[in-house]
Amino acid sequence: MAGVSTKEIKTRIRSMESTKQITKAMEMVAASKLRHAQAQIAYSRPYFRMIYGVIQDIAETNTKQHLPYLEPTKNAKHRTAYVVIAGDRGLAGGYNSNVLKLCYGEMQGRDCAVLPIGKKALDFFTARGVERMSESYAEAEDVSVSDCFTMARMLCKAFRAGEYDEVRIGYSNFVSVLSQTPATMKLLPLEPESRDGDPKPADILYEPTSTEVFENIIPEYIGGVIYGALCESRASEQAARRSAMDTATQNAEEMIADLSLKYNQARQAAITQEITEIVAGT
DSSP: OHHHHHHHHHHHHHHHHHHHHHHHHHHHHHHHHHHHHHHHHHHHHHHHHHHHHHHHHHHHHOTTSOOTTSSOOTTOOSOEEEEEEOOSSOOSTTHHHHHHHHHHHHHTTSOEEEEEESHHHHHHHHHTTOEESOOTTOOGGGOOHHHHHHHHHHHHHHHHTTSOSEEEEEEEEEEETTEEEEEEEEEESOOOSOOOSSOOOOSSOOSSOHHHHHHHHHHHHHHHHHHHHHHHHHHHHHHHHHHHHHHHHHHHHHHHHHHHHHHHHHHHHHHHHHHHHHHHHO
């Protein structure tokens, strides 16, 4: 019986060592992808700040003009479009569930449609019967910059057509390697920092007109925001996966140590029993 017990323990130890190798490898891969995702965030932020500054400049210097995208169109439906970014796979702690629960909670009591990015987002909203605007972005890892601008043009067109009176985005905000927070943000209608009082003197001359520039730059701005949120989410996913795999590796090491102790105890007990039987036989 002692022999069977030690054999079972040894099998479990080998199994845990294999699991530890897998989790350690996944942690290293996540760490490598995290560095790349952090670099993407650093590259995307200057573009966002620049185009956001142009939008604010036009809005603040044209207070007497009707600029598009600052309010829903007349007779717009009371519907909200959500862009929700999640991952393609699990094993990333609460990364997927946190952002999906946040967005789904906000949707309660609203007439909504969702544009899911990532397999987990698509599966989540499909299972709950939420209307999907498109299922073309089921692989978040494959979504490119051009895809983000394609989504932006589709959303802007639907907003201008009155299909939605509000467009929001749900994503995971990358705070640090150890902290990622789910968040939602309004994309449309835009909310300029200030359009009250006298217009500011314009320092920039826009051709053909500032209104036309504003109308054409908004889809670019929305595309930039979606891409920025995608970069934030990718970094958050890899950070969460790295942390989860590090914890799993530590747990595996603790289990291996515990099983090794039990193995040695069982082996020692078996040896003691054999010695006792030999002594008793003589």
